[in-house]
Amino acid sequence: MLQGPRATRYVPQLYFTSIRVLCNANTSEHFNPKKDASFPEINLKTGEIEGLIGGFPPSNRTVLAFFAGGAHGLIRSTFLKHWKEKDEQLLVYETLPEGMPYPDMMKKSRYCICPSGWEVASPRIVEAIYAECVPVLISQHYVLPFSDVLDWNSFSVEVSVSDIPNLKKILLGIPEDRYLRLREGVKQVQRHFLVNDPPKRYDVFHMIIHSIWLRRLNVLVYS
Template identity: 30%
Template sequence: MAAFTIIILSFLTITTTVTSTTLYQSPKTTFSNYNTMLSTFKIFTYSTTPTTTPQESQFHTSLLTSHFTTQDPNHAHLFFLPFPPSTSTRSLARAIKSIRNTFPFWNRTLGADHFYLSAAGVDSSADRNVVELKKNSIQISCFPTASGMFIPHKDVTLPPVHSFEGVSSVNDTDTDTNTPFYLGYMRLTDESHHPTLIKEIKDHPDFKVELDPTNKKKKFVKSSRFCLFVYGSDMTWMVEALASGCVPVVITNHPIQDLPLMDVINWSEIAVFVGPTGGAEGLKRVLDGIEKSRYERMVESGVAVTQHLVWNAEPKAHDAFHMVVYQLWLRRHTIRYARWVEQ
């Protein structure tokens, strides 16, 4: 809890600086729009059903107990479709067909003002109901989402759930002075992505690869300038890295379009994205080439932005839950009839 408190205080002390930079996609309107959302946004839920992943469960529980929900669908901006875990394509089709036949709201926009949770994303299908769900409705999935399961500008991803247990902010002076200063730290649990590059990084003296996810993690994160991630593998501790002042470096061979809160955060201000083709030496050159002023700004902004990526048992202003809801708010504009007339 102490570490989290420090993060919040850090944000409060640099709010003016951070919001005046390009950390936010729309720094002049983000928080005014957010305040409007708080007072007006309404969501109607068809039913309740259990979810599986920590992110889904946290969001689902927070939504159902929030003031955003309404019992009157005529006052709703969006409609929530809570599907059971591991729902098959056939079951999805039946569920949408039932909603289409029972309620008038789906047919007004063919599902464009509806959203649903799916950790891995919904696959393509020839069934009309699933096609409308996939193409029109807003999908909320976990990050990262497999290729083909995510539609940019329509879908959103959930920030990973992390307890922040044992994490200290960059303001903490408890760093082990005997720890070598590594250029980069990588927690490796999967070597199937870019195995040649991973081997080079493991053999390079300026990078530290930790095979045991729990072994001395705090020490290595705090003593590293950069924390390395391979896109598609385990990225659940990215928020922890940001909170610790370790700049995330994401190794990817294509542009990433499913980063959490992409409508809100300019990720190029807090993370580095590099390709795998240059090997360990090429990666080192890229990181060494980052100017000190830019690096310090990235560290400061990364610590500040963690308040938007943290899940709280009881949601707080500007946290992960509220910012995911804000992304839904930005997608609320759909073409709909001014008044539904029963046939």
């Protein structure tokens, strides 16, 4: 919901005395990273993670980068204008061709492009991590989940909006040894984005509880 970070600003006592946990962690919409926690957007269509985890080894990842999604939001519209169905190594679609399953494409791609849409967050980030595909983040004003404790530079690539036209050059310029380290980093952080029932140690439930715990001293409590 676009208005998520703004919703409680109209009740100052609530806004200043609560820790908000939001997927739409947009600082331009009054998300406050000192006291609010960013939650990863996760799309589990069946409610299960079976079959979602893992992907091809690096030697079998034949696609440089992949994206499929609608042209909503300025960043994504700009991205699609530059790259939609224009390159054989950067496979970018608004609508996937028939016979090209979305999960399979992520699992055989080296990089998965995650541009912001109407919201700064995207479920593609977690989908990429599940598929062991290095996320390529294209966003503005987004506070990444669990960035207090996770070094996103060790398992993702951040590309500025102004560099969208140079995206292929940037990805091809990443040395093979760095790509392998990034992919290994993806595998290492995977457990922190898993949804388990019941929760398991270090999974997404425990990560968000830890994020809340870290912010407890930054909340103003009225007596």
